[in-house]
Amino acid sequence: MKKVAVIGATGFVGTHVVKELSERGYQVEALARDTSKVQQHENVTAKSIDVNNVEALAEVLKGNDAVINTFNAGWTNPNLYDDFLNGSVNIEKAVEKSGVKRFITVGGAGSLYINGKQLVDGPDFPQDIKPGAQAARDYLNKIKENTTLDWTFFSPAIEMHPGTAGVRIGKYRTALENPVFDENGRSVLSVEDVAVVLADELEQNNHIRERFTAAY
Numbered sequence: 001m002k003k004v005a006v007i008g009a010t011g012f013v014g015t016h017v018v019k020e021l022s023e024r025g026y027q028v029e030a031l032a033r034d035t036s037k038v039q040q041h042e043n044v045t046a047k048s049i050d051v052n053n054v055e056a057l058a059e060v061l062k063g064n065d066a067v068i069n070t071f072n073a074g075w076t077n078p079n080l081y082d083d084f085l086n087g088s089v090n091i092e093k094a095v096e097k098s099g100v101k102r103f104i105t106v107g108g109a110g111s112l113y114i115n116g117k118q119l120v121d122g123p124d125f126p127q128d129i130k131p132g133a134q135a136a137r138d139y140l141n142k143i144k145e146n147t148t149l150d151w152t153f154f155s156p157a158i159e160m161h162p163g164t165a166g167v168r169i170g171k172y173r174t175a176l177e178n179p180v181f182d183e184n185g186r187s188v189l190s191v192e193d194v195a196v197v198l199a200d201e202l203e204q205n206n207h208i209r210e211r212f213t214a215a216y
Contacts, residue, residue: 004202005029005064005100007051007071007091010037013106013156013194014070018044020195021068021202029064031057051087054094061098066202069095069105075129084135089142096148103151104201105143106194107136109158109187112179112213119158119179140211152207154198157189157215168192172214174206180215187215 004021008014009030015037021028022043030038031049038046049057051071061067069091073083088105095103110120110133119125120133140153158179167190173180174197179187189197197214201207 002065002202003027003029003063005031005061005067007031007049007067007069009046009070010034011070011072013072013191015039016191016195017068017070017198020192020199024199029060031060051094052090054090054097057091057094058097061094061100064098064100066102066104067091067095067098067100068198068202069103073132073135075132081131081135084132085139088135088139092143092146092149092151096146101150102202102205103149104154104198105139105151106154106156106198107140107211108133109155109160109179109213110134111137111140111211112155112158113177114179144209146209150205150208152201152209153211154194154201154207155211155213156194157213158187160189160191160194168196169216170196172197172216174212174214176207176210176212178213180213182216189215 004026006018009018010032018028018030022041028044030044030046035046035048071087073080111118181187
């Protein structure tokens with residue numbers, strides 16, 4: 001049975017990733033600053049971490065088969081850009097130091113391309129989340145330089161929201177640099193199915209050292 005560390009385990013995405021992995025039978029180390037919100041499950045062990053303490057985080061990560069990073073510095077954080085980028089870089093360093101090779105990290109949809117331009121650079125991109133989207137885009141460019149880890153960068157659909165009554169469809173379509181649109185011209189994926197995508201990527205290794213996205 002594989003052992004997987006999930007960073008940001010109490011966040012919007014991380015909570016569902018922990019649930020999906022534990023229900024698939026993985027031993028999950030749920031890592032978060034505040035572990036009081038970690039879901040209780042026989043396959044889940046909660047550990048408190050500070051993502052910017054590289055040495056301590058590396059020690060916690062040792063012995064895992066893979067790391068899934070869902071870290072978010074908080075959309076209302078006034079220092080969102082720097083905190084997201086620095087946190088992401090430090091997490092990557094800690095994974096390297098830990099000796100774990102497989103690393104899946106979640107960024108935003110803002111770095112996806114439509115007509116040759118990244119969404120985050122468009123005039124209609126929401127200003128309140130723009131610093132986070134810019135940080136995720138810049139981190140994607142940084143991780144592309146990493147030749148040590150078997151990394152994957154996942155950009156969710158443009159519309160990622162909780163499914164109605166927790167809908168987990170379990171089916172989706174993928175692409176690399178451009179959003180996946182449905183017949184109504186929408187790029188949508190519930191957070192429950194984001195967790196499915198990440199767990200499937202962990203098992204199938206379809207996107208080693210590349211970015212991909214998914215939607216219905």
